[in-house]
Amino acid sequence: MMMPAIGLLTVVPIVSVLAMRAFGLASSADDLWAVAGLAFASAALLGLPALRWAIEHGRTRLVPLAVTGAVAGLVAPLLMLVSGAIGQLAHGGSDYARWVFSHGPSLPWYGVMRWSSFYALVGECATIGAVSLSLMTVFTRR
Numbered sequence: 001m002m003m004p005a006i007g008l009l010t011v012v013p014i015v016s017v018l019a020m021r022a023f024g025l026a027s028s029a030d031d032l033w034a035v036a037g038l039a040f041a042s043a044a045l046l047g048l049p050a051l052r053w054a055i056e057h058g059r060t061r062l063v064p065l066a067v068t069g070a071v072a073g074l075v076a077p078l079l080m081l082v083s084g085a086i087g088q089l090a091h092g093g094s095d096y097a098r099w100v101f102s103h104g105p106s107l108p109w110y111g112v113m114r115w116s117s118f119y120a121l122v123g124e125c126a127t128i129g130a131v132s133l134s135l136m137t138v139f140t141r142r
Contacts (some may be wrong), residue, residue: 012043012132019128038076039128046072047129050137062137066130073129077122080107 002137016039017032050072054065084106088097100106105118 007136007138009040010044011135012047012128013037013039015039015135016128017097019124024123025057041074042067042073045131046075047132050129051133054133062074062134066134067134069129069131069133070126072133073125073127074122075113077118077125081105081118083108 013036017036020032020035047069050068053069053083054060059068060066070141085097085101088100088106089110092100093096100112104112104114107118
């Protein structure tokens with residue numbers, strides 16, 4: 001289990017930064033460092049348990065690992081969405097939260113973004129998770 005864990009914790013930030021560069025989403029080096037840090041934290045908190053589950057259940061082939069990684073990648077932005085909703089409800093009540101979410105999702109540390117941007121973010125996170133766990137087939141082969 002140690003080798004896949006080390007692999008995941010090094011692969012996810014690299015894949016994330018490369019994706020940011022490839023799609024031109026990073027406007028500065030600070031953005032890349034922030035993305036790498038968040039990707040590392042997500043890999044440690046979400047990816048490692050997903051990888052452990054996949055290994056324990058014998059799902060070490062490419063497609064099952066990719067699906068598991070995509071699901072793990074979806075968790076972080078959805079948790080941010082839930083956190084933002086709870087914050088808006090606590091801050092201004094249900095009418096205020098409904099008004100805010102009619103304009104877009106409210107994400108902690110970011111603010112309100114367009115729904116289309118949030119959907120793109122969810123897709124990017126799922127793709128990064130899928131690619132990252134797919135690369136773990138190299139480490140899980142015996």
